[in-house]
Amino acid sequence: MLPYGRQSVDDDDIAAVVSVLKSDFLTQGPVVPAFENAVAKKVEAGFGVAANSATSALHVAVQSLGVGPGDRVWTSPITFVASANCARYCGADVDFVDIDPNTFNMSADALEHKLKDAERNSTLPKVIVPVHMCGQSPDMQRIAGLAKTYGIRIVEDASHAIGARYLNEPVGRCRFSDITVFSFHPVKIITSGEGGLAVTNDPSLAEKMSRLRSHGITRDAEKMTRPADGPWYYQQLELGFNYRMTELQAALGISQLEKLDHFVARRHELARRYDERLEALPLVRPHQNEDSFSAFHLYIVRLKTDDADLHRTVFEKLREQGIGVNLHYIPVHLQPYYEALGFRHGDYPEAERYYRQAITLPLFPGMSEQDQDDVIRVLKATCDECGL
The missing domain is CATH 3.90.1150.10 (Aspartate Aminotransferase, domain 1)
Incomplete structure (x- = not known):
């Protein structure tokens, strides 16, 4: 059976993973930050936050924007369920915006119409999650203009789209969004085995997502609510998750990014x-x-x-x-x-x-x-x- 998609892994990729297996760190070492920086540089974004999947990255992305019970998040109905589920994980309500029949992406016309109705009914969303279906960007310039008019934040689900461009700029530059999320599942453009990564230009969002993907814990004394008891000290500031990417995944991701x-x-x-x-x-x-x-x-x-x-x-x-x-x-x-x-x-x-x-x-x-x-x-x- 010829599959619809398949990873392309070569000897360089294997060597990169083996080098981590021979190193001192299999997790929480120097390779994950190197991968985060490499992806952010590639897409011309300020910061990268790696996670164990794009689903996890979407979750911490919408949560970092303050999504919670009583809020609404809109996305496309033609996407993997994670684009909607990330809002449900936060206790928010989900709604959908119909697609453009040509690109299969969220229709900006449908979005404009739905936003007008939502304003009249006091049901505007807090966050919109446009999906880059098949790897092609939605009409982000128009979507961002509408979002600005109504005071809505944007998370781009670009799980399909690392390496894509929109208006001659890399998808992920976040010119028209607060956060962009990529997937590195084996059938995607590049792979880290499993894995995802959120990019943003906002340092406070990057810090928030980094903390949420690691149990809500900080070791930064300036962020703590009271003085440290000693050099071992850490504080859990909020309810976070174990969404960390391993060094093995990041090593494969760095090698794949070169291709x-x-x-x-x-x-x-x-x-x-x-x-x-x-x-x-x-x-x-x-x-x-x-x-x-x-x-x-x-x-x-x-x-x-x-x-x-x-x-x-x-x-x-x-x-x-x-x-x-x-x-x-x-x-x-x-x-x-x-x-x-x-x-x-x-x-x-x-x-x-x-x-x-x-x-x-x-x-x-x-x-x-x-x-x-x-x-x-x-x-x-x-x-x-x-x-x-």
């Missing part, structure tokens, strides 16, 4: 080949806005049909032929947990239509052109067989 530009360039090469060779098929290929340079974490096509049964048939036939397609994502509001909170079919029509049509094709740097040609051949034959 980031190459990985993204290869993804673009493969995406262009898909674009050219799928042109005649009854599919909607990915749309790329002129103001964005995608990291191309995913290559998603949409079938030109609203027939959910036909969509499933095509999907299953591709898998039967060894093509490991996937579907990113089931609309979050249709998950049983969120339905129990009151969400229903029909709440976000564009997201639900997308779900009836979308198929994620294999795309990863180690994928050969022969692998890709096999995907295209099987996809064409399947579309013909299904009468598309």
Whole structure:
């Protein structure tokens, strides 16, 4: 089975991890700060805060912005559940903004309309979490303008998008947000095994996130509420979590970061080949806005049909032929947990239509052109067989 995504790990990556295994620190050593600084420098942000997953990074990000019970957080319905769950971990309510059918990102038009209604109803969100679906930035300039008008903070869920650019600047520079979060899961652009990282230009937010990811503890005498009892002393200032990244993960991350530009360039090469060779098929290929340079974490096509049964048939036939397609994502509001909170079919029509049509094709740097040609051949034959 050809997977939809796969990590690319070489001897340099292995050597980096082995070097940590031979060192004095497996956790809470010098490599994690080095990784944080390297990522922040790469995306031109002021500070980086590493965590054991992007989910953890999202959690401490929204909590550092003061999200708690009684607050509201809005995100996209087309994303992994973590983009919404991070707010629920804080006791906040979650709502969604429908997607732009071209980019699959949060629609700025839908956001503007929803904000006007929310202002009238006194239900404005405290934080918005736009998702960089597939690696392409949402319309962050417009989203940030709307957020400023209504006094809302922004966390960019850029789990798909390290190496991407928006308005010719790196995603993660935080020009249009308070915090940006990246994922280093094995199928993402680069990997640290598991892991995530939040970047920000605000030193107080960086300090808050760093403390929250490590039990809410500080050893900084200036932050303590009373004098230290001795050199061993620390204080827990708030309820935090054990979300720390290990030295092993950070070593792999540093090594992978050196290959980031190459990985993204290869993804673009493969995406262009898909674009050219799928042109005649009854599919909607990915749309790329002129103001964005995608990291191309995913290559998603949409079938030109609203027939959910036909969509499933095509999907299953591709898998039967060894093509490991996937579907990113089931609309979050249709998950049983969120339905129990009151969400229903029909709440976000564009997201639900997308779900009836979308198929994620294999795309990863180690994928050969022969692998890709096999995907295209099987996809064409399947579309013909299904009468598309």
